[in-house]
Amino acid sequence: MSSVALAAHPPSQEKEILGVSSGKMAMWLFLGSDGMSFMGLIAAYVALRIGNWGIWPDPTKVLAIDLTAINTFILICSSVTMVKAFAASQEGNVGKLKQWLFFTMLGGAIFLGVQVYEYSQLIHHGVKLWDSAGRPAAEWLHPAIQGHSTLFTATFYACTCFHGFHVLSGVVYLAFILIGVMRGRWTVNRIEIVGLYWHFVDLVWIVIFTIIYLF
Amino acid sequence: MSEEHKHTNYMRIFWILLTLTIVEVGMAYTMQSHKALLIVALVTLAFIKAGMVAAYFMHLKLERKTFIAIVCFPLILAVVLVIGLFPDVGFKLGGKHHHKPAASQDSGHAVEHK
Incomplete structure (x- = not known):
């Protein structure tokens, strides 16, 4: 009898703490600590910005807000495809699950592509920390940063790169889950956990986008 | 049990998030001269959006x-x-x-x- 019960509910899914599976609890605890890592970078940005109030460059004049607004839209869309994937997993619809997981990965990949394009444009226009040719800053630094604090550039790349790396990790994580689904090795719990990570990356971007890009 | 209810919510949350994002970008373009007001409004909106992602997409509301x-x-x-x-x-x-x-x-x- 017990072997039948075990087959229906693998032991790893059975353990529950505070009403959630141990895997889900672990992901939430990771997200809590990861959120503090992000908050450390954001806090540094905010504190340095306030400390250099008069000489901080206007981000709206340096950064491409339209482009990143589209990126924000893409990331929110990929969050929706992720909840669709979770819903499909609850219904046991493997076809739809694969499809929505793929679209979520695609959203993340497009986000990264746009971010790389954004970086290349920014570097091209002189939003960088040094010049490889060794020219004086007046020749290559973005006009809106001339005479302002270059801490903006450093903190901007630190925050957005750290987030971009999370998106990259998320796409890889989703790829592993998708391969698992294709091989028939998946559980609703696993889909929910990867979903938690993905939504967290979206959540952090909402905060970063507002604090770094918009004012 | 409440699956159907949750499904309908997802799209509603998406539209709210999208609308708030458009409002944010619009404010960033038009309100730069009122910096203090802009910052308070944008941070409030960002926290509302982040809270909605956590509560509904991450199902925190159901925990x-x-x-x-x-x-x-x-x-x-x-x-x-x-x-x-x-x-x-x-x-x-x-x-x-x-x-x-x-x-x-x-x-x-x-x-x-x-």
Whole structure:
């Protein structure tokens, strides 16, 4: 009898703490600590910005807000495809699950592509920390940063790169889950956990986008 | 049980998030001359959006209260972290007070020097 019960509910899914599976609890605890890592970078940005109030460059004049607004839209869309994937997993619809997981990965990949394009444009226009040719800053630094604090550039790349790396990790994580689904090795719990990570990356971007890009 | 209800919510949350994002970008373009108001409005909107993602997409709203408390605790620490950095950097706006022994004008500096 017990072997039948075990087959229906693998032991790893059975353990529950505070009403959630141990895997889900672990992901939430990771997200809590990861959120503090992000908050450390954001806090540094905010504190340095306030400390250099008069000489901080206007981000709206340096950064491409339209482009990143589209990126924000893409990331929110990929969050929706992720909840669709979770819903499909609850219904046991493997076809739809694969499809929505793929679209979520695609959203993340497009986000990264746009971010790389954004970086290349920014570097091209002189939003960088040094010049490889060794020219004086007046020749290559973005006009809106001339005479302002270059801490903006450093903190901007630190925050957005750290987030971009999370998106990259998320796409890889989703790829592993998708391969698992294709091989028939998946559980609703696993889909929910990867979903938690993905939504967290979206959540952090909402905060970063507002604090770094918009004012 | 409440699956159908949850499904309909997802798209509604998406439209709300999208609308708020458009509002944010619109404000960033039109309100740069009212910096203080802009910052308060944008940070409030960002927290509402982040809260909605956590509550609905991450299903935090459906979890137990104790669990929600555990998850929210790092958030409180994070806010403390930001506020904790303010005396170090933020209050230097008026100039360099560091070598004036007890001449600080506001209580913030008095605390910092003790």
